[in-house]
Amino acid sequence: MLTVQNLSLKTRQPILHDFSYQFAPGQFYQIAAENGSGKTSFLRAVTDLIPASSGKVLLDGKPYAKNKRKLFFFESNEWLNVNLTSLDYLKFVKRQWHSNVDLDQELDLLGVREYVKVPIKKYSLGMKQKLIVAMYLVSGAEYYLMDEITNGLDEESRAILYERLNNEVTQRNKCIILTSHYSSEIKVNNLHRLVLHKQKMHEVKQ
Amino acid sequence: MSYLAFQLKKVFKNKLTPVCLAILLLLMGTVLFMNVRTNPQFSLQAGAKSEIAYRQKEINRQQRLLKHDKQKSKTEVYHDTKAAIKQNQDAVKQDKQVQKAANKGNWRKAYTIMWQQKKQEQTISSNGQDLAGINSRINVEKKLQFFNYLHHEPLPYESQDMPVTGWQFLLQLNQQYLPYVFTLVALFLLTLLLTDSYHQKLDTAQLLPLEKNNLMISNTIAGIVLTLGSFLAINLVLFIVASLIYGTGSLAFPYIVGQYTGGRPLIECISTGSFIIKVIVLQVLTFIFEVVLVQFLARIFRDKLPALLIAILLVPGLNIATMIVEPLRKICAWLPMTYLNAVDIVSGNLGMNYQNVQLNYTSGLLTLCCSILIITIMILLSSYIKYKE
Structure with a gap:
């Protein structure tokens, strides 16, 4: 369980005020909000990348810093080192997260295998996003924090991705928290929609 | 793949590394060419x-x-x-x-x-x-x-003004050129490596399920492999080229060393071999110092350019400032940047030029070791403070 207790966030301006929620395993959470309203900052605060003004986040009862292997978060393709290859990243993630996921099998999901040994500097935006998806799956982490992961993916790839995420939630009991612009196309089981508006985040009925 | 291997891959797959080293090799090769041309006159x-x-x-x-x-x-x-x-x-x-x-x-x-x-x-x-x-x-x-x-000890004569034999040429390179040119290249490559995990001032490496100390140690080892590896590669290539043309020269050939004692210069000659070992020890410590310093600056500035600028101002900048600003010469023995030129320190040339008795090999060891330790503690403290936040 990812427990958020009275979390308040402030960067240049207040982002979130006194938010409490429990993100449970086997559930899919979609966070929707207008651009610049703080979806990414929320994910950063959960992973201690930025400090919270107040409140705390517990991952299965412990602070995130003591339970990092349970969660995977890779915010943007800008974080990729362009001199490395997909294989370098995937092998690294698999080893660091002590994952027993079959790397070879994951290469086929979105077609990463075709360019697995090509330096990232030669990738298009879509290819980079597919690599990031593969990194999430290869990590074998229990919690995925995905920030607009479908950016740059074509319709077919998005459909494959949502189907796979649905499997991750229903069959592997993963907890997925995803921010996305394409809100209407998410068709997965156990879906919860949260809206961040005027510093308040709350779940909305579908 | 371990974090260290991952960091090393970043180094070896970055084209700027071989490009910088190739430029350095070309420059130093030109020095050798000029020496070969003028050596008969010396x-x-x-x-x-x-x-x-x-x-x-x-x-x-x-x-x-x-x-x-x-x-x-x-x-x-x-x-x-x-x-x-x-x-x-x-x-x-x-x-x-x-x-x-x-x-x-x-x-x-x-x-x-x-x-x-x-x-x-x-x-x-x-x-x-x-x-x-x-x-x-x-x-x-x-x-x-x-x-x-x-x-x-009547050994065949080897010029030390325009050296062409392997060992003497290495000493000239490490006395006149590499301390400054290589330091610039090393600081540049180290900054690229050690700031790579910072994006929008966020330390993304902290998302890795690794102990903070483990991260720091791996970064330090990767930095040392980068600087020491590049340094050895350049020296080795030039040594081989010089040795192929004029031979390695003798390690027993004399090198003049001196120091200021009691206001008087004391000059003696020692074998190049025993001299080189001390130079290598001091040089390795200098590289470790540069690695921890850049790592510390990367943590403070969380951005490539500011970290690189401050590193250049602090290391070669302060070293050159000591040559110009006279009051700095009195305290330069306790500044780790003074020891960039290990050959001049071990030979006592710098000590005699600055008329500073404290500027010698022993104080170099002491100053560099203490600086490395202090900066390492500061890095650990900064991690601890961040964690507490």
Whole structure:
């Protein structure tokens, strides 16, 4: 369980005020909000990348810093080192997260295998996003924090991705928290929609 | 793949690494080429030849004076000139003997004559009292010690002004060029590596399920492999090239070292071999210092350009500032940046130039080790403070 207790966030301006929620395993959470309203900052605060003004986040009862292997978060393709290859990243993630996921099998999901040994500097935006998806799956982490992961993916790839995420939630009991612009196309089981508006985040009925 | 292997991949797959090293190799290769071209003018025989030409000119001039002043044959000046001609003729004779002996490879004889000449010069120069006199006395003393060493150990002559043999060329590179040029390249590559995990001032490496100390140690090892590996690669390539052309030279060949004790310079000669080991020790410590410093700056600034700028200002900047700003020379022994030029530190050249007794190999070890330790503690503290937040 990812427990958020009275979390308040402030960067240049207040982002979130006194938010409490429990993100449970086997559930899919979609966070929707207008651009610049703080979806990414929320994910950063959960992973201690930025400090919270107040409140705390517990991952299965412990602070995130003591339970990092349970969660995977890779915010943007800008974080990729362009001199490395997909294989370098995937092998690294698999080893660091002590994952027993079959790397070879994951290469086929979105077609990463075709360019697995090509330096990232030669990738298009879509290819980079597919690599990031593969990194999430290869990590074998229990919690995925995905920030607009479908950016740059074509319709077919998005459909494959949502189907796979649905499997991750229903069959592997993963907890997925995803921010996305394409809100209407998410068709997965156990879906919860949260809206961040005027510093308040709350779940909305579908 | 371990974090260390991942970091090393970043280094080896970055094209800027081989490009920077290739440029350095090209520059240093040009130095070797220039040395090879001018080296014949700096051999023992060439030195003797130019000395003969100079003395011969002096003799001719003095003989013209004698002819001109024939009527004053009883005067003191006349006798002095005659004595000077005799002295120059003896010197020419000695220089011809040096030339002949060196050509035949009879180094002991050549060095003995040179040593005797320098001994005479020392007697003459010891009368000088002004500042120029002191410098000239130091130079004569250096030459005297140099030929005294070779007179006892007659090794084939190797030029140290325009060196071409492997070991001597390495020493020249590490004294005149690499301390500054390589430091710039090393700081650039280290900044690229150690700031790679920072994006929008966020430390993304902290998302990795690794202990903070483990991260720091891996980063340090990767940085050391990068700098030391590049440094060794450059030195090795140039050593091999120089050795293929003119041979490695002898590790027993003398190197002049000196230090200031009690306000007086103390000069002696030691073998190049024993000298190089100390240089390597100091150089490795300098690299470790640069790695931890850049890592610390990366943590503070969380951005490539500010970290690189401050690193350049702090390391080569402060080193050069010490040459210009006189008050800095008094405290420079306790600044780790002073020890970039390990050859000049171990040889005592810098200590004598700055007239700073504390500037030596031992204080270098102490200062660099303490600085590395202090910066490492600061890095750990910054992690701890961040974690507490």
